[in-house]
Amino acid sequence: MKFKYIYFLPAFVMALTSCNDDDTYIGGSIMGGETAISTIYPTPPSQWMGGEEPYFSAGYTGDPMPFYEDGAFHIYFLHDAINKPAGKGFHDIHEYSTTNLAHFDYKGQMVPYGGQDEPDFGIGTGSVIKAGGTYYFYYTGHNDIAAFRANNPRESVLLATSTDRVHWTKQTSFKITAPAGYYDYDFRDPHVFQNPDDGKYWMLVSTQTDPARKAVLLKFTSDNPASGNWTPAGSFYTTAPEDNYLMMECADIFKMGNYWYLTFSENWSNDKGTHYRMATSINGPWIKPANDKLDGEYFYAAKTASDGNKRYAFGWTARKAPENDTGGKEWAGNLVVHEIIQNADGTLGLKAPDAVSQLFMQSSAIALQNTSGNVTQANNTFSLNAAAAEAVATFKPVGKKMKTSAQITLNNTSGSAGFFFNVSSSAYYKIVFEPQQNRIAAYNSNGDGVTHIPFNIQAGTAYNITVIADGSICVVYVDGKTVLSNRIYGRDQQAWGLIATDGAAATFSGLEIKKP
Structure with missing residues (x-):
């Protein structure tokens, strides 16, 4: 210590x-x-x-x-x-x-x-x-x-x-x-x-x-x-x-x-x-x-x-x-x-x-708030393409305790794609796949790298993501073997979403939210 x-x-x-x-x-x-x-x-x-x-x-x-x-x-x-x-x-x-x-x-x-x-x-x-x-x-x-x-x-x-x-x-x-x-x-x-x-x-x-x-x-x-x-x-x-x-x-x-x-x-x-x-x-x-x-x-x-x-x-x-x-x-x-x-x-x-994991059994509706850039939706599947500009799908706050799951597939190896928290005009916290760096990384609204973990990312491969959050602790699990722990203040009170940047094209399928 x-x-x-x-x-x-x-x-x-x-x-x-x-x-x-x-x-x-x-x-x-x-x-x-x-x-x-x-x-x-x-x-x-x-x-x-x-x-x-x-x-x-x-x-x-x-x-x-x-x-x-x-x-x-x-x-x-x-x-x-x-x-x-x-x-x-x-x-x-x-x-x-x-x-x-x-x-x-x-x-x-x-x-x-x-x-x-x-x-x-x-x-x-x-x-x-x-x-x-x-x-x-x-x-x-x-x-x-x-x-x-x-x-x-x-x-x-x-x-x-x-x-x-x-x-x-x-x-x-x-x-x-x-x-x-x-x-x-x-x-x-x-x-x-x-x-x-x-x-x-x-x-x-x-x-x-x-x-x-x-x-x-x-x-x-x-x-x-x-x-x-x-x-x-x-x-x-x-x-x-x-x-x-x-x-x-x-x-x-x-x-x-x-x-x-x-x-x-x-x-x-x-x-x-x-x-x-x-x-x-x-x-x-x-x-x-x-x-x-x-x-x-x-x-x-x-x-x-x-x-x-x-x-x-x-x-x-x-x-x-x-x-x-x-x-x-x-x-x-x-x-x-x-x-x-x-x-x-x-x-x-x-x-x-x-x-x-078993604490979270109650399904909760996914409340889409707005989108920007190239975003398409089919039920609980969202496709984001940042070829021309950043693509974001924003959802309403989900509260103190939540588990979010989805499969993410990156269709190319450009840019980054993942989750976006505390979405507002002045602040954000994002946790994204970065295929060119072969890692999962988190950034604050200053653009500063907060934490990261190596992860071999292949275009066209579906990865299972589970995000478990309680208060300001937000833990991302991938394929049941890779994890990235985060501290995100105010996450439960702010909008959250999906994001693709810098030419990335990604599909989030089977997106769901569960509450205790």
Whole structure:
């Protein structure tokens, strides 16, 4: 994770309801306690501890750390508060739980941040394992206060334990710091798992070599977490020269079929997002697929968990500041979950969780508002031809929660074609197929590229598109294996449509809208 200090925000922020102003929280959001969250892309509720403390205001979801047990996913995450007074710590660990990935319960704070003289004044990403009857939560301690850093490393690996997964006790005598040759300023995001091949427990830590500053995942091993003994075992994976990543954050490792997969997130290069590598052995060699990203850069810090049948990726889609489509990307946002699928060649794809897709069962009328350029309609099929000028079909707003599906066929490889949101005289957000670049890309009304994902586009081929939106989160799935997550403010209140530009000719067939 990337740490960000926010010591003071202007008073007007108190009036904001953040990116989930269209969501309703049911239950104990005012007085504390469990809270049922109505959105499929949750953020934590406001006043989660009650009272008047400004810190207990609404917040955002950062760096999910999923753990599956007894029929439920327990999704621990870093709570990023909207308001935080000076001198307070940050990013304490909170929890959502869900049995179906479409409805979530907020469980509150699990691990609090520490004081200004403690290593976890700020908390960073970690992971949970169970050994015997004890749960071990390894997490990052972060303290960049000068007085603390005078005698301590900025970052370290810390531990909290529990016997019921509800009450966690910090083990203050436990601390792992960067060994010689590695950078203790960036030493974070422990991922712990039991290696089925040797029975040992492995820990991967994101850090850099020192002094060369090469991003590396460092490996530690232990025979038994109860002993508290973790032995450094050297570099597990180092950034390749052609990648040259600054840090490989929030690493995860898992096996599907005959392949092992290593995932990590990178936020400083020109290819930001959650990446993956694959190998037939846990010890490598690790192969970089032609498309090594699980989603665009608005799906970050993804870690995975399996229910024993399917595996899912849990990440967050960033909010923006200011909160409009031309705002800058900020740390933390809404939880977004995708199901991981394995292609025949071993590469990975993503699709919507079945329970999320099945939420949308009620057909809704498609209300055509107007057209411009060369647009023809036959029932729910729309053909757009931008040979002479941009072609647009505009529809009335569809509300907070919706699923839109269609088949798109590009009849040539010119220009771009796709979906158009927030259609007005002053703003738009478009998500389009770009055959000449072989990608799906999103742009704001300044024409700035927001996010993109590689996708091989062939003229004359029909691609199945599903767009699932809840509030300002809008996720595009293509052929059940490619995904692009987006943040689109005000989408539910503005017109939307189909668009073709710069000579593109495209047909959208079987266009339909479904509501919950």
